[in-house]
Amino acid sequence: MRKTRVRFAPSPTGPLHMGGVRTALYNYLYAKQRGGDFIIRIEDTDSHRFVPGAEEYIIESLKWCGIIPDEGVDGNGKVVEQPNEKHPHAPYRQSQRRSIYRQYAEQLVASGNAYYAFDSEEDLELARSKAENAGQTFIYNHSTRGGMCNSLNMDSGTLQRMLEARTDWTIRFKMPENVTVAMDDLIRGHIEVNTSTLDDKVLWKRADELPTYHLANIVDDHLMEITEVIRGEEWLPSLPLHYLLYKAFGWEDTMPRFAHLPLLLKPVGNGKLSKRDGDKLGFPVFPLQWTNAQGETSRGYREDGYFPEAFVNLLALLGWNPGTEQEIFSMDELIKEFSLEKVGKAGAKFNPEKAKWFNKEYLRKQSDESLATSLMDILNAKRVKCDYDYVLKVVKLTKERASFVKDIWDIAACLFIAPREYSDYSVVAGAAFTKSADASRPVDPRAKVYDDNATKPFLAKDVDKFYKSEFYDAALDAVQNSEADTIESYIREKGLNLGKVMNCLRLALTGAASGLGISDIMTLIGKQECLDRLAFMKQRLG
């Protein structure tokens, strides 16, 4: 029984999106469950699509998620370049392994499984357009290779001259004709494909001295003793070629088992969640914020305030389910429960609402202390001065109402600064005043700066009535003559309408018609601050 070894092999062509993170996660869970190794390999065989910073981004993203590679990346987050005891297969960057691949490509030529091809880009272009004009699709395989410029169609002398004289040739796999390839996928079961519809894939490019994905992937998986290949569904069509490559190399006995994961689909419409969807969908598709070469920034789950544990949890449930009704899983629980058998076959549409729900669940699991620390950072950034003990009290009061730490600010801003503006006060005074559009609409009283031009017409019409109402006087009287824990009974004893007086007071204290409990606010900000805010309202609205 071989030790389980799986790999995540991203191409550094840009930031890793959440589908990629999920693939890495499933590989990691699979490996850890079996006490095996999780390996990172960088597949940068396309020099034209290399994006600076992408490799670092990928590694940092995985680290944020708590996905720690056993091999390929060292403790400093660097891709290992020199072999050592812990990383015996270094380098783990394919561009640094180029010397390895050519011999394998040549081996395939020698065994008759591959051949040299000298067709120029223009020749191929021509062949394609010709076929297209005839209403067909050009496939470089048994049906056409006889008419192309390759080693199958020339004598050895010509071949030698061509190989030496030209630098733009390739080595192509000689896809057999009419052979049924029988494959087994850990998720999809048995699949059969006839090779006649497949093409002679380029395996090695003389121009770059580099292999293409297919060759590099099979060679490295073999050399690195990979036991299972868990990758995206988009690779399923390549599986017959990969099977045939293993066979051509004579590596069938150690060929890894394959599992093709369902795609992550965009929430609306059809199609897979792609890097390009970015911010226009209104939620992050990247684990971490990313700024491209053009200076355009895409948001990330980390920067949006997601807990990494929540992100991992929601990703794990996108395509996999435990078969029970449990939805909240720690990484350790995932490692224990995960199984490829329970991975679905159909693509999963991502639901941003559910993602928020996951974060809310995790926010509640956080300790008050760690939330307070996070909130302190936000407050400092807003230059709101405060002390830790006070912030801790605020957290205790608000954590049930928030999905993200930054929500706490929206909920509890009135505990730190006095309102300068008032909203939705028609609700406060009930039917006596003009009803505003929607009382339940969330309002941030501090979002607006004091702006006479924008608000005065409305204020002038209704506030006069409101301010002169009995509720303001009652609220002022109640604050003056009671404490936080007695204000409710004080108002009741006076025989007043509790709701209206309280909401009038609420307006003075918070600037809005809904929110935290009045006595809780009073307790925290103190009686004097309450009186000050009532006085400010009188001045502002009077």
Next chain:
RNA sequence: GGUGGGUUCGUAUAACGGCUAGUACUCAAGAUUUUCAUUCUUGCAAUAGGAGUUCGAUUCUCCUACCCACUACCA
């Protein structure tokens, strides 16, 4: 076009071939609350369509439809 894969409430999903097709998110209603939120209760909502096998099909087979992927000297 060709090849392959897929299809259960709006979304994620559950259901040895066998209870009234379950759960979560969203949404709606009610209870609670000074308000909002929370919490609790209730509700809306699905097996793509058609054949076949079977006592019985969401489940197995075939056909149709639709969706997706692949079809590069990209991964």
